[in-house]
Amino acid sequence: MPHLPDVVLWSVPAFVLLTVVEMVSFRLHPDEEAEGYEAKDAATSVGMGLGSLVFDALWKIPIVAIYAAVYELTPLRVPVLWWTLPLMLLAQDFFYYWSHRGHHVIRVLWACHVVHHSSKKFNLTTALRQPWTTWTVWPFYVPMIALGVHPAAIAFTSGANLVYQFWVHTERIGKLPRPVEFLFNTPSHHRVHHASQGGYLDRNFGGILIIWDRVFGSFVAETERPVYGLTKNIATFNPLRVATHEYAAIARDIRAAGSWSARAGHLFRGPGWRPAATKGAAAGAAQGEARPAVEEPVT
Structure with missing residues (x-):
């Protein structure tokens, strides 16, 4: 198959330039409502992004092995051509939607994704706040491999999706024309x-396209000003704690659980789920709540 570039690597200069432009824009034109930048928060986000590069390289070893095995077993082959690549991008975006949605409603997956939502700021450095345990993502793309898409094409389309999402992490751009x-x-x-x-x-949950949310009933338009972060925020800038706090909370809940069904619930039900006996005590948590950081604040 033809060589496909590492779009994330090639985009790093643009990431840096756009972040600097956004920082300068807040200096020159402060916004009373926009959160802007906080040095410690931005440094944590950048640190999480750099750490994710290291850990992703480790996770890729077993994941590539699994993808390669599936690709060798399937008789199907999808060539990388000028007209198939857009279809691959469309398919990857569809499976990204379900991966992203799954990482919000299954707690053990949320423990990975919560990292990206842990900042109370919303700026371009927030896009860099990536998890270190992305081994939870690979199963969602196995159908594409089974249909004959080369693993390298999955890597390319996933990178393109990630690069696209960088620019949507900003408060400096309002609503765009209706078709967009x-x-x-x-x-x-x-x-x-x-x-x-x-x-x-x-x-x-959409990556590049929002039409999946419209089709599958998860779309909401922006009306009131968002309040960013978790429903129970963690007061830490320690990258290791940011990366692992929800796993630690799951471990505590499993240790305290009184039955195997409760232990399974703490892993595979929603992040706001509690066993029936303790639901009354957690009545303040909304049913199906997606972003409770159940760990107590740390420093």
């Missing part, structure tokens, strides 16, 4: 996704 807002994920749609208000939780 209807079809694509935009800063307005993604602000909703990062909000912690009840009406905004578990909404707007």
Whole structure:
């Protein structure tokens, strides 16, 4: 198959330039409502992004082995051509939607993804706040491999999806023309996704396209100003704690659980789930709540 570039690597200079431009824009034109930048928060986000590069390289070893095995077993082959590549991008975006949605409603997956939502700021460095345990993502793309898409094409389309999402992490861009807002994920749609208000939780999972949310009932338009972060925020800038706090909370809940069904629930039910005996004590948590950081604040 033809060589496909590493779009994330090639985009790093643009990431840096756009982040600097956004920082300068807040200096020159402060916004009373926009959160802007906080040095420790931005440094944590950048640190999480750099750490994710290291850990992703480790996770890729077994994941590539599994993908390669599936690819060798399937008799199907999809060539990388000028007209098949857009179809691969469309398919990857579809499976990304379900991966992203799954990582909000299954707690053990949320433990990975919560990292990206842990900042109370919303700016371009937030896009860099990536998890270190992305081994939870690979199963969602196995169908594409089984249909004959080469693993390298999956890597390329996933990188393109990630690069696209960088620019939607900003408060400096308002709503765009209606056709763009209807079809694509935009800063307005993604602000909703990062909000912690009840009406905004578990909404707007799309990567490049927002049409999946419209089709599958998870779309909400931006109306009131979002409040960013978790429903119970963690007061730490320690990258290791940011990366692992929800796994630690799951471990505590499993140790305290009184039955195997409760232990399974803490792993595979929603992040806000509690066993029946303790639901009364957790009545303040909304049913199906997507972003409770159950760990107590740390420093």
